[in-house]
Each structure stands twice: as structure tokens, then as C-alpha cells.
Amino acid sequence: MKMLAAKNPEKLIDLLHERLTFERTSVKLYDRVLSLMAASEEPQILGMLDTMQAYRDEEAEHQAWLEEQIQALGGDVNAESERSRLVATESRGIEEVILREDVALQHLFHALMAAELVDNAGWDLLAALAEEADDDDALDAFTLRQAEEEDHLDYLRQTMARYAENQVLGERLQLPTEP
Template sequence: MKKLAERNPEKLIDLLLERRTFERTAVKLYDRVLSLMSASEDAQILGMLDTMQAYRDEEAEHQEWLEEQIRALGGDVNGESARSRLAATEARGIEQVILREDMELPHLFHALMAAELVDNAGWDLLTALAEEADDDEALDAFLLRQAEEEDHLEYLRETMSRYAESQVLGGALQLPTEP
């Protein structure tokens, strides 16, 4: 991350704080969805629990890793920036959907998918910056997390696709169990 931080470490910390804010929110979103999934009596929903728990744990790891990077650059992991406040505001709408008591699981999966789209875009930006700075160490770290986020997104896309097929075309719902 040294090459990436050479020119403007404060701006890099700002970007990392933004990612950290969104990852922190993602952990809360997954926790809520997991609690509702665990209460389900639907075997297909229960069959998704391990995958969704693994994704939640990856989000928590991303948050912890980002905090380590922010500290290493001299930043305050509890600090805020304009970008992190923006990320919190953006996430608040998704959070409101997921925290509502009357939401059905398909709607919660949809909201999670929206969060993962934003998450993917954030890691994509960091990856592009690391490439431009020729920072192979940062690039490898970002690519690893970006690939995990892409897996989350693809799984949620598949889930939403299967719900849509069942609702629009009829037939039995077949939710994914493995990514």
C-alpha cells in the first residue's frame, strides 16, 4: 500500500474509510438477513445459511483488514470523512429496507444485492488505483477482496433470478445452496 499512499495518503485513507463504512454496514445487513433466514422453516432458505454466513464473515474480515490498513497509514479507524459520511447515507436506505419488520426474504435479498453492487464498485475503484500506482501488494490484496465480493454478488443475482423465474414463469422455486 506504500506506493498507493505516496502522493496523497489522506485521500487514500478517505477512500479506505469509505470502504470500511460500507463493509461495517454490510455486516449489519447480513446479520439481520441471517437472523430471519435462521427463523425460517423453509429447507431451501436453511440450505443457504452456510453460504450467507460465510459471506457475512468475509464482510467482517474486509472491515478488519481495512481498519488495519487505515491504522498503518496513520488514520483514525473511528474517524469520519466526507466519503465515509456519503457511504453511510447511501447505505441507510438499504439498511431501512432490511431492518423493516414486514419485509419478505426476497426483498431482503434484493436489498443485499443492491449493497453488493455498491460494494463491488468500491473495490473496483481501489483495484484500478492500485494498478495505476503500480502497487502490486495493494493490488493483490484488493483483488482478493474484490473476487470475494463478486462471489457474493453473483450468488445474490442467482437467488433473485430464481425468485423471479418462479414468480413470473411459474414452477417450483429452486434456490441456490452452493455458490
């Protein structure tokens, strides 16, 4: 991360704060969805629990890793930044959907998919910056996490496609259990 931080460490910390804010939000969103899934009596929903728990745990790992990186650069993980405030504002709509009491699980998966799209784009930006700075260590770390986020996104896309096939085409609902 040293090469990436060489020119403007404050701006890098701001970008990392943006990711951190979003990862913290993601953990909270996954926790809510997992609690509702666990309360479900539908075998297909229960069959998704292990995968969704693994994704939540990866989000928590991303959060912890970002905290370490911010601290290593001399930043305060509890400070707000311009970009962290922006991402907090942007994610409020997704949070509102997921935290509502009367929302269907299908809509929760849709909201998580929207969150994963944003999350993936954030890691993509960091990876592109690391590549431009010739910071191979940072690039490896960012692309690892980006690949994990891509897995989350692909799984949620499959889930939403299965719901659409059921509702639009009348096919039997067959939710994914494995990524």
C-alpha cells in the same frame, strides 16, 4: 499500499474509510438477514445459511483488514470522513429495507444484492488505483477482496433470478445452496 499512498495518503485514507463504513454496514445487514433466515421454516432458506454466513464472515474480514490498513497509514478507524459520510447516507435506504420488521426474505436478498453492487464497485475502484500506481501488493489485496465480493453478488443474482423465474414463469422455486 506504500506506493498507492505516496502522493496523497489523506485521500487514500478517505477512500479506505468509505470502504470501511460500507463493510461495517454490510456486516450489520448480513447479521439481520441471517437472523431472519435462521428463523425460517423453509428448507431452501435454511440450506442457504452456510453460504450466507461465510459471506458475512468475509465482510467482517474486509472490515478488520481495512481497519489495519487505515491504522498503518496513520488514520483513525473511528473518524468520519467525507466519503464515509456519503456512503453512510447512500446506504440508509438499503438498511431501511433490511431492518424493517415486515419485509419478505426475497426483498432482503434484493436489498443485499444492491449493497453488493456498490461494494463491488468500491473494491474495483481501489484495485484500479493500485494498478495505476503500480502497487502490486495493494492490487493483490484489493483484487482478492473484490473477487470475494463478486462471489457474493453472483450468488445473490442467482437467488433473485430464481425468485423471478418462479414468479414470472411459474417455475418451481429452487434457491441456490452452493455458490
